[in-house]
Amino acid sequence: MADTLIKADLSQSPYENDMIHNRWHPDIPMAVTVKPGDDFILECYDWTGGQIKNDDDAADVRDVDLSQVHFLSGPVGVEGAEPGDLLVVDLLDIGAFPQQQWGFNGFFSKQNGGGFLTEHFPLAQKSIWDFEGMFTKSRHIPGVRFAGLIHPGLIGCLPSHDLLAKWNKREQALIDTNPTRVPGLANPPYAPTAHMGRLKGDARDKAAAEGARTVPPREHGGNCDIKDLSRGSRIYFPVYVKGAGLSMGDLHFSQGDGEITFCGAIEMAGWAHLKVNLIKDGMAKYGIRNPIFKPSPIVPTYNDYLIFEGISVDEAGEQHYLDVHVAYRQACLNAIEYLKKFGYSGAQAYSILGTAPVQGHISGVVDVPNACATLFLPTQIFDFDITPNADGPTKFISGDIDMPIAPDRV
Amino acid sequence: MADTLIKADLSQSPYENDMIHNRWHPDIPMAVTVKPGDDFILECYDWTGGQIKNDDDAADVRDVDLSQVHFLSGPVGVEGAEPGDLLVVDLLDIGAFPQQQWGFNGFFSKQNGGGFLTEHFPLAQKSIWDFEGMFTKSRHIPGVRFAGLIHPGLIGCLPSHDLLAKWNKREQALIDTNPTRVPGLANPPYAPTAHMGRLKGDARDKAAAEGARTVPPREHGGNCDIKDLSRGSRIYFPVYVKGAGLSMGDLHFSQGDGEITFCGAIEMAGWAHLKVNLIKDGMAKYGIRNPIFKPSPIVPTYNDYLIFEGISVDEAGEQHYLDVHVAYRQACLNAIEYLKKFGYSGAQAYSILGTAPVQGHISGVVDVPNACATLFLPTQIFDFDITPNADGPTKFISGDIDMPIAPDRV
Amino acid sequence: MADTLIKADLSQSPYENDMIHNRWHPDIPMAVTVKPGDDFILECYDWTGGQIKNDDDAADVRDVDLSQVHFLSGPVGVEGAEPGDLLVVDLLDIGAFPQQQWGFNGFFSKQNGGGFLTEHFPLAQKSIWDFEGMFTKSRHIPGVRFAGLIHPGLIGCLPSHDLLAKWNKREQALIDTNPTRVPGLANPPYAPTAHMGRLKGDARDKAAAEGARTVPPREHGGNCDIKDLSRGSRIYFPVYVKGAGLSMGDLHFSQGDGEITFCGAIEMAGWAHLKVNLIKDGMAKYGIRNPIFKPSPIVPTYNDYLIFEGISVDEAGEQHYLDVHVAYRQACLNAIEYLKKFGYSGAQAYSILGTAPVQGHISGVVDVPNACATLFLPTQIFDFDITPNADGPTKFISGDIDMPIAPDRV
Amino acid sequence: MADTLIKADLSQSPYENDMIHNRWHPDIPMAVTVKPGDDFILECYDWTGGQIKNDDDAADVRDVDLSQVHFLSGPVGVEGAEPGDLLVVDLLDIGAFPQQQWGFNGFFSKQNGGGFLTEHFPLAQKSIWDFEGMFTKSRHIPGVRFAGLIHPGLIGCLPSHDLLAKWNKREQALIDTNPTRVPGLANPPYAPTAHMGRLKGDARDKAAAEGARTVPPREHGGNCDIKDLSRGSRIYFPVYVKGAGLSMGDLHFSQGDGEITFCGAIEMAGWAHLKVNLIKDGMAKYGIRNPIFKPSPIVPTYNDYLIFEGISVDEAGEQHYLDVHVAYRQACLNAIEYLKKFGYSGAQAYSILGTAPVQGHISGVVDVPNACATLFLPTQIFDFDITPNADGPTKFISGDIDMPIAPDRV
Structure with missing residues (x-):
């Protein structure tokens, strides 16, 4: 079995784990380093770091601190990776932890996050989904049961300083068009709850003040929430920094296109078994701006x-x-x-x-x-x-x- | 074999065929009438009524008269259909005419229609696609060949007077926000090129002046350009007028999601074999605003x-x-x-x-x-x-x- | 549209059509000749040549003359084809005739043909299946309806003299182990009902006396009754004689694996649109003894x-x-x-x-x-x-x- | 997570584990008992109980003791199950052990087991397959890699005394037609290597002398080696004894139809997560002689x-x-x-x-x-x-x- 390079102890706060981070910044040190051709396992917290419980009360969804999300495992450095390369990532397998065979879905309050249909469902609600092997069902929603299309909601490589600056600039420009909107048009950097991995001291504080929030998908991939990027798929990620710096988290047992409920898919903690390779200078060779991928040969065959x-x-x-x-x-x-x-x-x-x-x-x-x-x-x-x-x-x-x-x- | 209730003579102008129309209006008389449970064949012009030729010159795409589109076959009256019912339509089969085994695709000039990527491709271009049985390829685009996912781009029932008024009002409101934009934000009624089927005289002129253009999809379906609504599928259409008044056209041999080239999919003339049934009061029973459908069990199985x-x-x-x-x-x-x-x-x-x-x-x-x-x-x-x-x-x-x-x- | 090279007039006996034959023999003259790269249409009788009627009486199944089957369209000569080549055949499309939108299925009497479960169903029975576009259902079997997986039950190239002699020898050896068995272990050549296409006079009589019956599949393909060899598939046939001599017939609207009812699938008359090409010396290049094929990308997606x-x-x-x-x-x-x-x-x-x-x-x-x-x-x-x-x-x-x-x- | 009711310690001989057996006999005591609706995990030895090693020498395949196979985990008693019922088994998930991420495939010597093509491959050979998450490849067979269609080769319920007697009688009758054949036509009971679970003393010896070998599939299912009976499928097993007595083993990471290499599929040790339910009197209700099943919605989608x-x-x-x-x-x-x-x-x-x-x-x-x-x-x-x-x-x-x-x- 492949080695588990990053462990997630669910009884511990992710802030205490220095192989976790919740902002995008090129200065975050690599948590581990691997070679092209290596396969390995990363464990992941759920995206909220354990804020949502397996119970019948939606208060935790209402009161979630969204400035903390998403807790990511990484960055994983890849030897030889340089800006302009493509990092080829095989999602060999993904699963929940044996001792935590459940996930959550919910809608945020319109006052705290909102969502796609927040005008229609303005209050916080949640449902708990139990896993039975490859299947899931919810005690809160009878009559429905399906096989999981398990995937990471969030995966990508560290941005360069230039790319980070571009993100912050364009998103702030959008915020500036309506800065008091609730929910906000975008989420600017926010240092107080930033977790910058192993970065410490002044360097940490500087990076925390400018580190991009993990909410939106961006050029590097990131929080794409693409359900088809599921276990068994192969992804080609643009590399922006030396060593690539692959991070991931926000595992989903299943999700519909759009992740319309926002909180979110069927959210879970768990592990992923990955393999990495490089295509040198692949961004120019293939004209790549955003990640591309080949979907898995193993997906639920619901076709009616x-x-x-x-x-x-x-x-x-x-x-x-x-x-x-x-x-x-x-x-x-x-x-x-x-x-x-x-x-x-x-x-x-x-x-x-x-x-x-x-x-x-x-x-x-x-x-x-x-x-x-x-x-x-x-x-x-x-x-x-x-x-x-x-x-x-x-x-x-x-x-x-x-x-x-x-x-x-x- | 089922009877061909509407014929399309491609050597004739669709304006000369009174079982064709190119506007939506409740006053257009039924061209034919059928009973629930009947199956029958409708022949269709291509959406432009023959304006685009099988040649190597894109001038016809540049000069197309878009005020004429889309030429639809119908309306087909269904006995017993009343407002509030659902008209169940089985698309039993669809095909090109034996003597016209080709279709066209193109981009409009930004000056005359434009399209999804018109900023990048501002000039008129076209490609011709030859059909080989269930497959197609183009002499203008080497290296690619695929099976057709044949479907009608446009199908739906006549609107009521109220619904038509609502359409015209809301679309005009949009136009009014930027009335001189090229291409226009929407297309208002335009009498000169209206083809109102068998409606004649003053009634025709009145209806032509208010008949909705066929370009957008609306509550009744219409020009949805949904590739999955393909031969073999079953559609449930809202009924707004007595007799339903089903019309269709804009046949596509194949199309990608979005129909991004706008002119259009692989556009063709051809025929469709339909069967109709009713679900009485189905709109209320199922809470239906827009059509719903079940896709075909026979679709190309490209899955890589x-x-x-x-x-x-x-x-x-x-x-x-x-x-x-x-x-x-x-x-x-x-x-x-x-x-x-x-x-x-x-x-x-x-x-x-x-x-x-x-x-x-x-x-x-x-x-x-x-x-x-x-x-x-x-x-x-x-x-x-x-x-x-x-x-x-x-x-x-x-x-x-x-x-x-x-x-x-x- | 491609040319129809062989026509089947269903009002005429197939014996009167000299582009039809019902035995395999290398001396049968080519009915038509095409070039590699050509596409063309062949019309086909149903396998019995019209013996089974669209009615509610199984007497025709009971009394069928099985010595007449199968009526094949061809042979089609392909310029440049030589023994040892592979003939690449694209089944571009297949369909029923517009005026004959039905097929039959049945069990033969154990006294005249039998079948897979003849001990359990010893008497002749039949069912008639009506086609509705791409779908079929039977008035004799309620509650079931499905899309057709249309295919030729029988297709292949003419055998060489050597191959024919081998067939006759090995099948006669089997018959000789139990020559009076009912139904017989195999069917030897039988001249009285042989239709040798354009072969006439003594040459016809000689060939009729030794022409292989069309019932079994053999090295050349022949009556394989493989449902997956459906419209849209590409087949690579061994070539045994100069010009290849492709013949086909026994069209099926649908069939289950095994064709267990023997009479047979949903049997129909119809047409096929084919395209041919050659792989020179392909049998040795790829080590081919029997045909190989790639299935169609368009097949019914029933997967539950x-x-x-x-x-x-x-x-x-x-x-x-x-x-x-x-x-x-x-x-x-x-x-x-x-x-x-x-x-x-x-x-x-x-x-x-x-x-x-x-x-x-x-x-x-x-x-x-x-x-x-x-x-x-x-x-x-x-x-x-x-x-x-x-x-x-x-x-x-x-x-x-x-x-x-x-x-x-x- | 469900409880692991039967554990397989791969460092221990399966003969030392009394929740394992390798013969079918109604007197084998239930190893564990569950209730309808329960889900639980069973661990399994590979079918040979560890005789084949992860190395590059096929001597172990040549010298395998086939009288020992198959080592099964069970029987699992189900409360309330009675003869005539159907035991509904959901294969919720199946996997290899984390510490043993490999399997083997091989051909037996014609002198010791043989196989489908033993005349062409008469000597023992083997290949080792490494698992990479959901995929596998072999260092002995380059150029090929695929996703696993993981399944139990062998699963079924205990036979009744009557059914066992019928098996032994009919198989011995076959052996008697050629008792000295190598490999044998069938395998009669063989007490020396029988593992009868918790059955001890004289009762054990008597049962060992008449216990059916596990090699063939029979009415109860057993060694069906059906690749489609994969994780995610639901199986309906006939029940012949009070408590049903479900046993399983012979896990396969992947297999082709027919398991033609006999030794066998990609054979592995591992675990299965099961859920059981009952359909009372289901055999008569549905006319069931052999198990029936619904395949999994999660299977590799290779379709070219x-x-x-x-x-x-x-x-x-x-x-x-x-x-x-x-x-x-x-x-x-x-x-x-x-x-x-x-x-x-x-x-x-x-x-x-x-x-x-x-x-x-x-x-x-x-x-x-x-x-x-x-x-x-x-x-x-x-x-x-x-x-x-x-x-x-x-x-x-x-x-x-x-x-x-x-x-x-x-």
């Missing part, structure tokens, strides 16, 4: 779908110009209304869309003024038949179970 | 992909807030740069993305401020291996063939 | 199966040594018993296994003394759920419809 | 195949009557010849067919006198392109690496 359409006219009837975000929101809302006819609460339906392997497609993006987005809901994950028929839907779900909800503190 | 990521930072480096449209554009541009390394021109690469069964996924849409879109490029459609390797790409494509281009008229 | 096992202990409890034939028979009988619990008659269940895209796998073939065969029954072809549950099966099928049966003549 | 045909004419040219065993042997031999053209030794090619997820289909089984079998070889498992082309094959494999071979002892 019910597909919902959405167009870029919003809930208020307002016309948007080729706005796929609005269109996908409508497709999601349509699917939620549909599932409610079978007895689910809106929150339960929303959670299914955030956790199950649903696909979100950009179906049409040129037919002015309406973008068309489609949501592919796999029918085989339900215990019952959700196909329309002449008699209308049966309420298979009795409604006596719902997801915990936590009212905002006044 | 190279996947490109894009984030919502535009080509100029500007940060956009969770803008999937921008993110998908970046993913597409990334794929184009990549394919150029194998010898394709940018235009050829763009066309491949517009025509082949590529998937466009809304992968992440909550990680502020960046949306993440992914483009799945099937590797099995190429004659050569496009996977990255340590040696870098081989220029399999010599570059001596390119797509016809037509400079704008001065 | 209920799988039945069978071992090589026969119905009487007798132990056979690693006999896959016996094991597959048990798997089929197990599936039939299972389906009867839902209300099907045994004959209906048997027909489903013969016509739907079921897979038959050689799962274990070394664990002495029992071979293990598995039958994969796609669950998605049924209108109802056939998965086991704690309550036991529901009789969805009322039993008021059955397949026509024809008692043997006394 | 090169398919080889074989007919029931053997290597000597002799004609067999509808013998699928002979036909599949020809298909396998054809694939081996083909792969040799790319540089593989025959033994390497044979091993690939035995280990990779190849499919073996019973394609035609009625076209007298030839059965037709097809072997589906996935092309995506090779590092290079194995598709035929006009230039002929390239020898990608240099031939400097081969599998260890062990000459028979004289």
Whole structure:
């Protein structure tokens, strides 16, 4: 078995583990170093570092400190890696810890994070998902069970100083357009809760003050939350610093396209078995700006779908110009209304869309003024038949179970 | 064999065929009437009504009259259909005409229609695709061949008067925000080129002046350009008028998600074999606003992909807030740069993305401020291996063939 | 559109069409000649030449003249083809005739042909399958509908004189072990009903007396009845005579692995669109004895199966040594018993296994003394759920419809 | 995490572990007891109990004591299970031990076990396969790597006394037809190496003398070696004794249909996570004689195949009557010849067919006198392109690496 190079002791705060960090900065020292061709295991905290518990109270979701996220394992230095190379990463396997066979999904309060449908679901809610081998189900959402499409939500290499500066500049410019918005348009550097790995002293403080937050995906990959970047896939990452500095975390047992619930997929702590290689000067050779990848040959084969359409006219009837975000929101809302006819609460339906392997497609993006987005809901994950028929839907779900909800503190 | 209820004589102008129309309006008389349970065949013009020719000159794409599109076959009245019902349509089969085994793809001039990447490809270009049974290839784009995922780009039922009024109002409001933009933000009713089917006289003139243009997808479906709504699928359409009034056209031999080239997919004339049924009061029973559908069990099984990521930072480096449209554009541009390394021109690469069964996924849409879109490029459609390797790409494509281009008229 | 090189007039006896033949012999003249790279269409009679009718009487199945089969279209000569080459054949498309949108399936009487389960179903029965675009269903077997996996049951090149002599010798040797068996162990040449295409006079009579029957698959391919050799696939055939001499027929709209009902798959007349190429000296280059092929990228995606096992202990409890034939028979009988619990008659269940895209796998073939065969029954072809549950099966099928049966003549 | 109810200490002989047994007999006491709805983990020895080593010498394969196999973990008693019930088993997950990330494949000597192609490969050979997360490759067979389709080769419930008697009787009758054959037609009970679990004293000796060997699959399932019965699948087993008595072992990391190499698949020690339930009186309700199952939604998605045909004419040219065993042997031999053209030794090619997820289909089984079998070889498992082309094959494999071979002892 490959060596476990980074361990995550879940009984310990990730801040006490110096092979963990929660900001992107080129000065973070490599936690470990490997050679091209090596395979090894990294253990990871869940993205919140243990803030969310396996219980029936959504207060922890409401009160989460989002300035702490995401806790990443790394950086892993790769010998010989130089800026301009491609770092080839095989995700050989990923799993939960034997002693922690569960994950969480939830919606943040609109006052603290929000989410894709925060106007419709403004309060914190959560669901707990138990793992049964390759499968998962939730005590808070009956009638649905599916195989995991396990993947890291967040993985990428350290940015260079130049790249970091570019990120901070463009994101601050966006914030400046509406600096008091709740939730904020972007998250600027925030030193108080920064965890800079082994970086200490003044160097740590300087880096903490400028280290990029881990929330958005960026050129290096990062928090892409791409469900298809799953165990078994091979990724080609741009390298920006000597040694590459690969970090990862935010493991998901399963997620729907868009990670629309934001908190998040089925979030879990766990481990990943990786193998690394290099394509020297690969960025120029292949014209690479963002990571590219080949998906896994082992993915759930759910292929019977019910597909919902959405167009870029919003809930208020307002016309948007080729706005796929609005269109996908409508497709999601349509699917939620549909599932409610079978007895689910809106929150339960929303959670299914955030956790199950649903696909979100950009179906049409040129037919002015309406973008068309489609949501592919796999029918085989339900215990019952959700196909329309002449008699209308049966309420298979009795409604006596719902997801915990936590009212905002006044 | 089922009866052909509407015929399309390609040697004749679609304006001379009164079972064709090119606007949406509830007053357009049913061209034919069928019963629930009937199956039948409709023939269709290509969406431009024959404006684009099988030749090596893109002038026809440059000079296309977009006020004429799309020529639709219908409306088909369904006995017993009433507002609030769902019209269940089985797309039993779709094909090209034996005597016209080709289709076209192209980019409009930015001066006349534009498209998804019009800033990068501002001039009219086209490619012609020959069909070989279930497969297609183009003399303008070597090295690529694939099976067709044949589908109607446009299909839906007539709107009610109320729904039509709502469309016109909201779209005009958008236009009013920037009425002189080129290309326009939306297309208002335009009577001179309206084809209102069998509607004649004053009634025709009134309807032509208010008939909705067929370009965007809307609540009824319409020009969704969803590649997965392919032959073999079953669609559930909202019904807004007595008799439903199903119309269709804009047949595609194949298309990538987004139809990014706008002109369009692989566009063709042809026929469709349909079967209709009703779910009475189905809109309320299932909470339906937009059509839903089940995809076909017969689709190309290309499943080996190279996947490109894009984030919502535009080509100029500007940060956009969770803008999937921008993110998908970046993913597409990334794929184009990549394919150029194998010898394709940018235009050829763009066309491949517009025509082949590529998937466009809304992968992440909550990680502020960046949306993440992914483009799945099937590797099995190429004659050569496009996977990255340590040696870098081989220029399999010599570059001596390119797509016809037509400079704008001065 | 490609030219139709061989036409099949279904109102005419195939014996009157000199581009048809029903025996394998190297002296049969080429009916047409094409060049490598050409694509073209061949029309085909159904394998019996029209003996089976679209009605509700199985007498035609009982009385079929099996000495006449199979009526093949060809041979097609390919310029430049020489013995030792591989003839590359693309099955670009295959379909039924517009005016004949149906096919038949049946069991022969044990007295005239028999079949895989002839001990259990000794009398002639048939079912008629109507085509609805890409789908089929039968008025004789309710509750089941599926997309066609359309393919030629029989396709291959003419044998050389040496190869023909080898066939006749080894098959006669088998017959000689039990010459009076009913049904016979093999079918020797039989001149009276031979159709030798354009071969006339003494040459015809000589060839008719030695022409191999078309029933079995052999080194050249021939009557392989491989459902996966479907439209869209590419086949590499050994060439034994100058010009190759490709012939084909026995079109199937759909078939299960094994073609266990023998009469046969869903049998139909129709057309095939082919393209040919050559790999010179390909047999030696690739060590080819039998055809090889790449399957189609367009096949029905039914992937939810209920799988039945069978071992090589026969119905009487007798132990056979690693006999896959016996094991597959048990798997089929197990599936039939299972389906009867839902209300099907045994004959209906048997027909489903013969016509739907079921897979038959050689799962274990070394664990002495029992071979293990598995039958994969796609669950998605049924209108109802056939998965086991704690309550036991529901009789969805009322039993008021059955397949026509024809008692043997006394 | 579920409890591990049976542990396998690989440093200990399985004979010392009384929760292991290697014969089928109803008197073997339950090793553990669970309730319907429970999930739990069983650890398993490899089928030989550690006789084969991770080295480069095939002497262990040559000298294996086959009277010892298979070492099974169990029996697991299920409360409430009675004869006639169906035991529903979910294979929630299966894996290798972290400290033993490898498996073996080999051919037995014809003098000691033999195998499917023992006439062509009469000497003992082996290959060692290293696991890299979900993937495997062998240092003895370059150029090939694939994802595991992990499954138990052997799983089933204890037979009743009556069923056991029937097995022994029919298998002895077969042996009696040629009692001196090498390898034997079947394996009769053999007490000296029997491991009867917790059964002790006279009861043990009596049961050991009549306990059925574990080699063949039988009515209860047993050694089916069905690759599709993989982790994630759900199996419905007939129950013959009170408490059911589920036992399992013979874990495979991957296997081709037929397990043609006999020693065997990629054989490994490991663990399985199971869940059990009951369908009371399920055998009668569903007409079940042999187990049925639903395959996993998580299987490798290799779907690009090169398919080889074989007919029931053997290597000597002799004609067999509808013998699928002979036909599949020809298909396998054809694939081996083909792969040799790319540089593989025959033994390497044979091993690939035995280990990779190849499919073996019973394609035609009625076209007298030839059965037709097809072997589906996935092309995506090779590092290079194995598709035929006009230039002929390239020898990608240099031939400097081969599998260890062990000459028979004289």
